[in-house]
Amino acid sequence: xxxxxxxxxxxxxxxxxxxxxxxxxxxxxxxxxxxxxxxxxxxxxxxxxxxxxxxxxxxxxxxxxxxxxxxxxxxxxxxxxxxxxxxxxxxxxxxxxxxxxxxxxxxxxxxxxxxxxxxxxxxxxxxxxxxxxxxxxxxxxxxxxxxxxxxxxxxxxxxxxxxxxxxxxxxxxxxxxxxxxxxxxxxxxxxxxxxxxxxxxxxxxxxxxxxxxxxxxxxxxxxxxxxxxxxxxxxxxxxxxxxxxxxxxxxxxxxxxxxxxxxxxxxxxxxxxxxxxxxxxxxxxxxxxxxxxxxxxxxxxxxxxxxxxxxxxxxxxxxxxxxxxxxxxxxxxxxxxxxxxxxxxxxx
Amino acid sequence: xxxxxxxxxxxxxxxxxxxxxxxxxxxxxxxxxxxxxxxxxxxxxxxxxxxxxxxxxxxxxxxxxxxxxxxxxxxxxxxxxxxxxxxxxxxxxxxxxxxxxxxxxxxxxxxxxxxxxxxxxxxxxxxxxxxxxxxxxxxxxxxxxxxxxxxxxxxxxxxxxxxxxxxxxxxxxxxxxxxxxxxxxxxxxxxxxxxxxxxxxxxxxxxxxxxxxxxxxxxxxxxxxxxxxxxxxxxxxxxxxxxxxxxxxxxxxxxxxxxxxxxxxxxxxxxxxxxxxxxxxxxxxxxxxxxxxxxxxxxxxxxxxxxxxxxxxxxxxxxxxxxxxxxxxxxxxxxxxxxxxxxxxxxxxxxxxxxxxxxxxxxxxxxxxxxxxxxxxxxxxxxxxxxxxxxxxxxxxxxxxxxxxxxxxxxxxxxxxxxxxxxxxxxxxxxxxxxxxxxxxxxxxxxxxxxxxxxxxxxxxxxxxxxxxxxxxxxxxxxxxxxxxxxxxxxxxxxxxxxxxxxxxxxxxxxxxxxxxxxxxxxxxxxxxxxxxxxxxxxxxxxx
Numbered sequence: 001x002x003x004x005x006x007x008x009x010x011x012x013x014x015x016x017x018x019x020x021x022x023x024x025x026x027x028x029x030x031x032x033x034x035x036x037x038x039x040x041x042x043x044x045x046x047x048x049x050x051x052x053x054x055x056x057x058x059x060x061x062x063x064x065x066x067x068x069x070x071x072x073x074x075x076x077x078x079x080x081x082x083x084x085x086x087x088x089x090x091x092x093x094x095x096x097x098x099x100x101x102x103x104x105x106x107x108x109x110x111x112x113x114x115x116x117x118x119x120x121x122x123x124x125x126x127x128x129x130x131x132x133x134x135x136x137x138x139x140x141x142x143x144x145x146x147x148x149x150x151x152x153x154x155x156x157x158x159x160x161x162x163x164x165x166x167x168x169x170x171x172x173x174x175x176x177x178x179x180x181x182x183x184x185x186x187x188x189x190x191x192x193x194x195x196x197x198x199x200x201x202x203x204x205x206x207x208x209x210x211x212x213x214x215x216x217x218x219x220x221x222x223x224x225x226x227x228x229x230x231x232x233x234x235x236x237x238x239x240x241x242x243x244x245x246x247x248x249x250x251x252x253x254x255x256x257x258x259x260x261x262x263x264x265x266x267x268x269x270x271x272x273x274x275x276x277x278x279x280x281x282x283x284x285x286x287x288x289x290x291x292x293x294x295x296x297x298x299x300x301x302x303x304x305x306x307x308x309x310x311x312x313x314x315x316x317x318x319x320x321x322x323x324x325x326x327x328x329x330x331x332x333x334x335x336x337x338x339x340x341x342x343x344x345x346x347x348x
Numbered sequence: 349x350x351x352x353x354x355x356x357x358x359x360x361x362x363x364x365x366x367x368x369x370x371x372x373x374x375x376x377x378x379x380x381x382x383x384x385x386x387x388x389x390x391x392x393x394x395x396x397x398x399x400x401x402x403x404x405x406x407x408x409x410x411x412x413x414x415x416x417x418x419x420x421x422x423x424x425x426x427x428x429x430x431x432x433x434x435x436x437x438x439x440x441x442x443x444x445x446x447x448x449x450x451x452x453x454x455x456x457x458x459x460x461x462x463x464x465x466x467x468x469x470x471x472x473x474x475x476x477x478x479x480x481x482x483x484x485x486x487x488x489x490x491x492x493x494x495x496x497x498x499x500x501x502x503x504x505x506x507x508x509x510x511x512x513x514x515x516x517x518x519x520x521x522x523x524x525x526x527x528x529x530x531x532x533x534x535x536x537x538x539x540x541x542x543x544x545x546x547x548x549x550x551x552x553x554x555x556x557x558x559x560x561x562x563x564x565x566x567x568x569x570x571x572x573x574x575x576x577x578x579x580x581x582x583x584x585x586x587x588x589x590x591x592x593x594x595x596x597x598x599x600x601x602x603x604x605x606x607x608x609x610x611x612x613x614x615x616x617x618x619x620x621x622x623x624x625x626x627x628x629x630x631x632x633x634x635x636x637x638x639x640x641x642x643x644x645x646x647x648x649x650x651x652x653x654x655x656x657x658x659x660x661x662x663x664x665x666x667x668x669x670x671x672x673x674x675x676x677x678x679x680x681x682x683x684x685x686x687x688x689x690x691x692x693x694x695x696x697x698x699x700x701x702x703x704x705x706x707x708x709x710x711x712x713x714x715x716x717x718x719x720x721x722x723x724x725x726x727x728x729x730x731x732x733x734x735x736x737x738x739x740x741x742x743x744x745x746x747x748x749x750x751x752x753x754x755x756x757x758x759x760x761x762x763x764x765x766x767x768x769x770x771x772x773x774x775x776x777x778x779x780x781x782x783x784x785x786x787x788x789x790x791x792x793x794x795x796x797x798x799x800x801x802x803x804x805x806x807x808x809x810x811x812x813x814x815x816x817x818x819x820x821x822x823x824x825x826x827x828x829x830x831x832x833x834x835x836x837x838x839x840x841x842x843x844x845x846x847x848x849x850x851x852x853x854x855x856x857x858x859x860x861x862x863x864x865x866x867x868x869x870x871x872x873x874x875x876x877x878x879x880x881x882x883x884x885x886x887x888x889x890x891x892x
Contacts, residue, residue, distance in 0.1 A: 209742050210735045217732055220721035227712055227719075228733040228786065229701040287723035340772065 027339050034336050041329060042281060042296045049300065053307030060310050070192035071181040073302035075100070075250040075257065076269060077195045077295070080276040081202050082243030084294045087277050088206075089219045089236055090286025091146040093135060095154035096247055096273050101266025102161045103127045103251035108172035108261040117175045124175075125248040131157070132244015136237040154270070162263045169262045172255035180256050191253055198246065202291045211235065219286035275322050276301050279329050285337065300325070351414075353378050353542040354399065354430070354511045359408035361394055361566075366803070368394040370566040371408070376511060376542035381533065383545045383557035386584055387833060387866065391566040392546045393435070396513050399544075400432040401425030413510070423452075431509035433500045435516045435546075441489030446470050448488045449503050473502045476535075478528045494521050501529065505536065512536060515546045518556075530555055548665050548870055550577050581870070585833075585862035632656065634692075635794050635825035636708075638677065641686030646672045647849035650686070652827075654794060659816065659826045661840030661860075663833075664869050668846040670829045671713055674796050678703045678710055691793060704733060709792035711783060713799045713829075719783045720771055727753040727767035730782050734789035756785040760815060777801075777808025784815060795819060798829045813839060833862055847871035 053060040079096050086093055103124050110120040131153070138149035174180035183190040206212035214235045217225040226232050254269075255261050280297025282289025301322060308318045352375040361369040369391045376382050384392045397403045399410070401419030410417040412428055419425035422432070439448050446463075449470050455462040471481035477498045488496060497517065504512055512533075518526040533543050533556075545556055553560065553575040561571040562583040570583040636654040641647065647669035654660045664670045675681040677688060679697030688695045690706060697703065700710055712718035721729050730753050731738070738748035753767050760781045764774055771779060780800065787795060800816065801809040816839060820826045830836050836843050842856040845868025853868035855861075 208744050208746070210739050210744060211742060213728065213732065213735060213744065216724060216728070217721050220723040221717070221719075223717060224712075224719050224721055225732075227700050227710065229704040230732070231701065283723075287721075 027342055031336065031339050034332060034339065038281065038332050038336060041332065042279070042293070042300065045325060046296065046300050046303070049303055049307065053303070053311055056311035057307070060307055065306065065310070067189055067192075069302050069306045070195075071189050072257065072306070073298060074189075074191040074195050075254040076272055076276065076302070077298050078198060078246045078250040078253070079243070079269065079273045080294050080298050081195075081198055081291050082239075082246040083273055083277050084280075084282055084289060084291050085202070085206070085215055085239040086146070086243060087282050087284060088215050088286060088289045089239060090222075090284075091139065091236070091239075092274070092284070093150045093240075093243060094147065094270055094274070095131075095135060095150040095157055096243070097266040097268065097270030098154050098157035098161060099128070099131045099244075099247050099266070100251045100254050100269055101261065101264070102157045102164075103131070103248055104172070104255035104265055105161055105164050105170060105261045107175060107252050108170040108255045111173055111175060112170060120175050121179075121252060124252050125245055128244040128246070128248025128251065129241055130244070132240045132242075132247065133237070135244075136240030139240075140233050140236045158264075158267070161265065165261070165263045169260050171260050172258070174256040175252045179252055199291050199295055202242075206290060211238070215239065216287065219288070221287075272301060275326055279322070279325050281329060281333075283333055284330065285333070351378065352376065352411075353413060354417075355411045356395075356399070357409045357411075359395065359398055359405045359410070361398060361403055361405050367566050369398070369405070372563070372566070372568045373408075374561065374568060376544055378510075378540045378542055379537045380559065381537055381543045381545070381557040383547050383553060383560045384563065385547065385560060385580060386563035387831075389832065390563040390584070392563055393515060394566075395563065396432065396515060396544070396546060399425065399430055399511070399513060401430075426507055429508065429510035430513065431504035431507045431511070432513040433497070433504050433515065433517060435519070437497070437500050439488050439496065439500060441487065443488060444484065445474075445486055445488055445491070445499055446484040448499060449473065449484075449506060453507070469506075473506050474499075476505070476532055477502050494525055497521065498525065498529070501532070505532065509536075510541060512541055512543045513546075514543065516548065517545065518547070518549060518552060526552065550575075550580070550870060553580075581863055581866055585866050632658065635690065636677070636827070637689040639687050639689075641673065641676060641688070642684050643669075643672065643676055643681060644684050645849075646681075647676075647846070650846075650851050652844060652851075654825045654827050656793075656825045657820055657823045658841045659820050659828050659839050661836040661843035662827060662829045662846065663831070663836055663843055663865050664846035665831070668869065669849040670831075670846055671798055673846070674710065674798055674827070674829060677796070678708065704790055704792075707791070707793035708796065709733075709787035709790055709794070710796045711787055711798060711800055713802070715776070715780055715783065715803075720779060722772055724771060725767060726757070726762070726764050726769045726771055726774065726782055729771045730756055730785050731789065733786050737789070752789060756789060760785050761811065775805070775808065777804040777812065780804055780812060781808075781815070784812070788819065792824065794825045794827065796827045796829070799831065800828070801830075801832065801835060809835075833865060836860070836865065837862065845869045 050061075059065060079100070083093055083096065106127060107120055107124050110123060111117070135146075135150055135153055138144045138153070139146040142149075144152075177183055178190050181189065181191065185193055206215060214225065214230045214232075217228070217230055218232050218235055222232055251266075254266065258265065276298040277289070277294050278284055278297070279300055280289070280293035280295070282293055282297075304321055305315075305318055308321070309315055355375040357373050359369050359372045359374075360367070372391070372395055374395065384395065386392050394403060398405050399419075401422045401424050404418075404420065410419075412430070417428060419428060419430070425432075440451065443451070446466060450466050455465045455469075467484060470484050474481055474483055479495065479498055479502070483491070483495070483499070488499070491499065498521075501514070501517065504514075517529060521529065537543055543557075547553070547556065549556075559571060559573050560575065560580060562569050562580060564584060572579065572583075632655045634653045635656050636652070638650060638652040641650040641652070650673060652660075652662075652673075662670050662673070672681055676683050677697055679699045679702065683697065688697060690708065695706070703710065721732065724732075727749065731749050734752065735744065738745045738752060750767055756762070757764060757766070762774075762781045762785065763778050764782075771782065774782065784797075784800070797816065801812050804812065813835070816826060816828070828836065828840055837860060840860065842854065843860050843865055844851055845853045845855070845865055847869055848871060852871055853864070855864055855868070
């Protein structure tokens with residue numbers, strides 16, 4: 001055995017190399033700034049938007065207009081609330097729009113055929129549950145990535161709607177008077193109150209129940225969640241079921257609001273719903289988010305769509321603005337992920 | 349031909365709190381075959397990765413054929429003539445073998461692939477490793493592990509390497525395949541290539557290499573041209589140098605009975621105190637009993653007893669089947685044969701969730717990917733497995749949760765600002781404490797800990813060791829899987845060693861020495877220990 005090749009006896013723990021730790025500190029500072037921006041982005045944008053439209057149009061800041069905004073985005077809001085659960089678990093659903101269109105056709109036809117309203121409402125909820133569970137089973141049991149599965153079902157729903165439509169527009173009326181935009185409770189639109197109730201329930205479910213905690217745990221780290229005893233399949237399937245029921249309800253509002261169901265009904269909702277969730281600040285990568293954030297994102301988009309029209313800006317600009325805000329929100333999110341990953345690496 | 353191809357002087361490399369390499373000097377001559385040996389975590393792979401440009405040394409110099417050499421990326425190292433086949437290699441499983449062979453250095457004319465030329469050369473290359481030429485068209489992902497390994501070796505050979513680094517190349521090869529590999533290595537060294545092996549297999553040493561270098565705790569502790577097993581083991585283990593005699597005598601049960609009282613306390617001072625505190629009826633009652641557990645090509649005919657109030661250690665080198673055995677007990681992996689008994693009743697493993705409800709808690713090997721809920725708070729991470737204890741209707745009783753979390757933060761001395769702190773704001777060691785507390789909050793009967801202190805700073809490691817001891821003292825059965833020798837020596841009452849899926853020894857009390865454990869883990873104890881289970885059980889009795 002030749003002499004061991006050893007340097008100075010450096011078994012005493014040498015101090016942390018200065019370079020990496022200062023870089024880590026810089027990253028920590030950067031991270032806290034980014035998190036702060038992330039938190040404030042939505043409120044600031046909302047305030048800016050409201051001020052801007054108030055200045056641009058005298059009709060904007062009126063009770064009547066805010067009522068309109070609430071009524072016109074109620075269906076969107078219901079779907080966005082359900083989708084938030086899916087997105088927190090790092091999933092997605094791009095079939096929501098045509099699911100609404102398809103169910104909307106049944107609702108409109110049922111009402112036109114003079115069926116009992118309660119039967120129509122239950123049919124809508126049941127149909128929503130079936131479509132939601134179908135998406136859920138594809139992604140959970142067959143392990144098809146949710147974007148692919150729902151892209152597929154979206155095409156199926158759209159085609160079914162097209163076939164049922166059969167070149168005949170169906171005129172739609174509210175299932176119940178209280179599900180129409182005209183209904184008021186204490187001066188507030190009933191549908192807006194319905195939305196608020198749904199959001200409050202889901203907020204409590206997410207923040208205060210075993211189910212909600214499980215949703216966040218799965219989004220944060222599905223493998224770890226499974227090892228801690230969470231039934232991840234059942235939790236995800238339940239989320240698709242909840243989303244489906246909300247889609248069924250939204251279809252009743254939607255068909256009455258538009259007044260007619262035809263071949264492409266509902267299609268415009270898909271991207272608006274996803275935008276509301278993402279702009280609100282729920283991470284598309286999972287683990288973070290809340291329905292209250294989604295409500296913020298939804299209000300931002302609803303106000304934008306309304307204000308742009310009132311201000312006389314050609315409405316094609318509203319897509320650009322939504323796009324910019326999404327990129328901003330997602331961009332900051334991506335930056336947070338990158339910096340925190342770098343920081344973690346320099347710490348370990 | 350003895351001028352060094354690659355020479356390293358005083359290489360040091362630190363990862364956070366771990367000094368992975370500490371002033372290592374090393375050389376490979378042209379036409380030389382060197383084997384690098386050492387325990388898990390001795391720094392072998394890190395050293396090779398410094399050569400390969402994966403890691404950059406904090407200090408020290410490298411010279412390649414007399415020229416200073418500072419590879420900043422694996423690509424630079426390959427271009428300079430250093431080819432590496434890693435133990436867990438990366439390849440393109442959706443591309444063909446041909447595309448894998450030539451990835452990054454395709455034969456082409458103005459961007460147009462010259463596939464016929466590559467196919468011709470590729471066929472020849474595979475032929476050298478006795479692989480059929482028709483393999484070229486197959487997808488890499490469809491090949492067996494051994495075939496993949498050989499293709500990657502062919503790829504490294506094709507890169508016109510001056511130095512070829514092979515990290516445990518034979519661990520998944522059959523003897524015939526290994527022999528084929530050695531023949532190719534012989535041909536390469538005849539052409540002046542220097543070859544560097546990382547290996548744990550003593551039986552192949554002489555066939556494999558001319559010189560043997562031993563690393564321990566990041567330092568180069570010796571080199572020799574003598575393939576003597578005991579000498580190398582002594583260097584790898586370090587602390588005691590004449591283990592063989594002690595081994596063969598200590599297996600006689602009556603000797604052990606007489607000795608264990610005194611030696612045992614020396615080996616693990618805290619054992620005595622535990623024994624005295626906790627002489628309850630529950631202790632030593634076997635909580636988990638595994639008989640004849642087998643899983644194809646993973647582990648074979650394993651018998652294992654994990655008694656209450658004791659820490660049962662499981663040691664083995666990478667690929668020995670330790671984690672897989674744990675996962676099979678949980679039901680995450682299957683079992684081809686064998687029985688499991690839990691608390692005296694037959695138990696059918698049915699997944700970690702079912703295990704948790706029965707009182708079997710598992711701390712996974714990889715804290716980051718299998719343990720932490722990164723976006724959530726300390727409190728949420730801690731309480732997630734025990735949610736049923738603070739809810740009856742599905743609605744969480746947050747007050748109860750808070751007091752549960754506060755109790756565990758206090759009890760485990762977790763350094764955090766409290767319940768609402770982000771889990772990512774904690775140090776690795778404190779994160780691990782949270783995960784340990786997560787399991788303990790479910791009040792398990794059996795705790796399976798897989799590498800509980802990997803990557804954790806020394807001070808926190810000592811605290812976690814104290815925690816594990818305290819848990820065992822309460823009567824919990826602990827199965828401790830560790831590749832860290834000092835951890836097992838300090839904590840375990842009994843150590844089982846696994847080697848390539850078979851249990852090679854069962855050591856208790858005074859038998860638990862570094863060299864004995866290593867001997868078991870490297871499968872080199874054919875004559876020394878075939879300790880009967882009966883013998884080891886009676887020894888366990890002697891300890892308590």
